[in-house]
Amino acid sequence: MIADKIKRLREASHLTQTELAKKLNITRSSVNAWEMGISVPSTTYLIELALLFHVSTDFLLGLEQNNTIDISTLSEREAILVYELVDYFTSQKKDVVD
Structure with missing residues (x-):
């Protein structure tokens, strides 16, 4: 699930929900909603998350199982x-x- 991946990536980067929200210029409650599976990031935020965490959008969406490292x-x-x-x-x- 995308919710679990966002949370795992955020925690692996030692970021709080508030810190991630600030990096994306959104509210902490938006990040929380993503991680709870209440909502999903828009295409724009999927791309930003992929760039921030150095993963592909396919990985975030569960379309590929491989991680990439730049x-x-x-x-x-x-x-x-x-x-x-x-x-x-x-x-x-x-x-x-x-």
């Missing part, structure tokens, strides 16, 4: 380290399942 500002060595960490975590999950 590594465009990292050096080549830093990007390699990120890929190595992903490979490591993926292999650890496979070991647990096997």
Whole structure:
């Protein structure tokens, strides 16, 4: 559900509902309504949320299960380290399942 994803992303970013609302120039009650599933963000706010949290709008809408990470500002060595960490975590999950 989009409500759960917004809340998880907000909390992972260490933002309160009020802080997220200020970043989006909306009321805290609007953010609360999204997280409670009472309403859903408009297309404009979906895009803003995706940009803010570095995820795709498809991810927010539940159309894709993959997260993306923007590594465009990292050096080549830093990007390699990120890929190595992903490979490591993926292999650890496979070991647990096997």
